Amino acid sequence: MTTVRIPAGWPATEDQARAVQDELRGRVVLDEPGPAPGTGRVTGVDVAYDDERNVVVAAAVVLDAATLDVVAESTAVGQVSFPYVPGLLAFREVPAVLAALDALPCEPGLVVCDGYGLAHPRRFGLASHLGVLTGLPTIGVAKNPFTFAYEEPGAPRGSSSPLLAGEEEVGRALRTQKGIKPVFVSVGHRVTLDNACAHTLLLAPRFRLPETTRHADALCRRALKAT
DNA sequence: GCGACAG
């Protein structure tokens, strides 16, 4: 397991963090289709915390997009870099995720984040932030609708409905399993929303959550316990 | 002003 390094000048206050978001937001690319679903590699990233000890562990798990077999994985440990503040989650998770991605023995391909990208109060969630910092195509798949509104999608697997910030579609509520609560997909960097949903559906053939986040979640929890 | 609020 490698070690997390917190960059010099990492935001110490909420205002500084929002200023960084404003600065990076202009670098998001939204007009690329992204990798073709079902081909190449797809990587899940997730983070676990022990606030008592101030410890954070991140995991990155690379899957073959066609078979969903695990082809590589890595973990990183470090100190917590920012408190949890709704809207500023990236500042808590990004340093650890970057370290885990750096430790991978291969290219990650599309990165699937636990949380949001464009569907964010300031339109710059975790997936957008990670995408801009790495240049990699990223998407966000969240378990909750955050503050956004949506109509319940149809019951069949694959049904979806817009995730709305007023009139603006910032993401999609996507039913990955028949009759089960949808997941909330949004674009991070260099991927289209349609493409992000297609990837998510292929990654969740049996469970509500994508295999990428299931693997990454299990790995970072296991690694945290071992720390 | 108060409550809600990804992980």
Add this chain to the structure above:
DNA sequence: ATCTTGTCGC
């Protein structure tokens, strides 16, 4: 995110 037993079901 995390605190947490048993339990129902494939």
